[in-house]
Amino acid sequence: MTALPVTSSPQTDAMTMNTAPAKYQRFTPLQRAARYLVYVIMLASLFASLRTVEVIPEFLYDAPTQMADMFERMWPLDIAAYPGTIHQALMETLNIATLGTLLCLILAVPLALLNARNVMPSRIVNWLAQTCLVTSRSVNSLVWALLFVAIFGPGTIAGVLAVALRSVGFVGKLLAEALEEINMGSIEALKATGASMPSILVKGYWPQVVPAFFSIVLFRWDINVRESAVLGLVGAGGIGVVLNDAMNLFQWQLVATILVSILVVVLLAEWVVVRVRKKLI
């Protein structure tokens, strides 16, 4: 909250003392009008959507019964299936997430350097790199996976590339922000010694962004573990393929086992990230 606008100033209060009580208001009339306008537009769009959305009411009433039925079919877990099919698919998922994260760095680091205003002085290049990063982020990883399945056929490669291209936008943006926040003093000192551009990058910029770099990469890896679990639904390898098959065959106990194992892997990944971050940073 910034300074609160007051409709009557102290001087006018002193002059008109005992005539009119000072009225303090938190917002100017324009601010209030803008807020009310936002509320009204939100409510109007909500009601318009509720009136036009195609929801069959019977399905809505029926939902709790159907869901209870589904969970009933999921119990007990089919643990015997784990060593046979699930374990290998889980490892493949982890490989997709890790390789995708590593591969994205090849594209993300140069783009981040081109996007950072203090590294690359040309505004046009900054803007071009920014456009690449935004495009990567605005296409969902499942859509990336669909594109790569169309190119390379179903399998792990499509998954790795989808994860990598989706991560470029995220990692590149955060890395560029970290680069822009560094202290330029040491860079100027290096420049004064006549150091070449590569050595300025390696000895000037890199040591200052190392902690940010590792925390960004670890954070993205954690996200990628969750995302790569669903890529198999469009045929891009990993546990999602097994999940999709089990669901198409209505093997609900197997589905439940797969979901629980995904949950365990996600929690484990989170734990690993916390531990590694403490070690590295």
Added chain:
Amino acid sequence: MASVTPHLNPFKTNWLMRVGTLVVAGYILYAFSNMGLNFQRMAIGMEHAERLLSRMFPPNFERWELLLHDLMESLQIAIIASAVGIIISLFVGLFAARNLMPNIISAPARVIIAICRTFHPVIIAILFVKSVGFGALAGILTLIVASIGFIAKLFAEAIEEISLKQVEAIRATGASFVSLILFAVLPQVFSRFIGFSTYQLDSNLRNSTMVGLVGAGGLGGTLFSAFQRFDYDFVTAILLTIIALILLGEALSNLVRRVFSS
């Protein structure tokens, strides 16, 4: 003349880092050899990519009526899910704040938030599609769950960071619990809550185009079936529509944030 001091390297060699780099490089080689990726396959892939790109352009907007209908459905899913999700997470977030609620209330609320967060929205969407059938309803329910996981968590954290002085001051006047929340807690976190909500509205817009891939309504379903029917020029049209929708959503949420930021 003083003796020459031994040259000190200002940049220490970091052996841990070097070994780590080697391990990572080894892992990449191992994983790639496992995937069966070779140059022949790359070459075939590049050929496919060339053909795909040539068939994707120019985009085909012939079926714009279908596109518009799906776009509206995606919008409706995002708006309804955001509204319901924001209202529910207002309460869940309040209940999950440990500095306001006893442990017996905050612990279950935290469990609810954790459950909503752990699974990817697509997996939740699949479960809802199987239990309530294809269509917009499954998408709405999915995005409500996703919204609770995000907004309620951050909202609870924001409440835990507030200054308790104002709470004490309001409490000293003998105010009821509801007024305590309304006049001591909410004013301190309201602008952040708006921030979380607009961000979630934005990400709900993105996700409403994706839940259709598993049959939960919106643009994603049409995208997926266009892919399966090899209508690649229509795919481009849908992708362009999605990107336009996302840019619009970003602009809108920036506008709302600016209105409430003062």
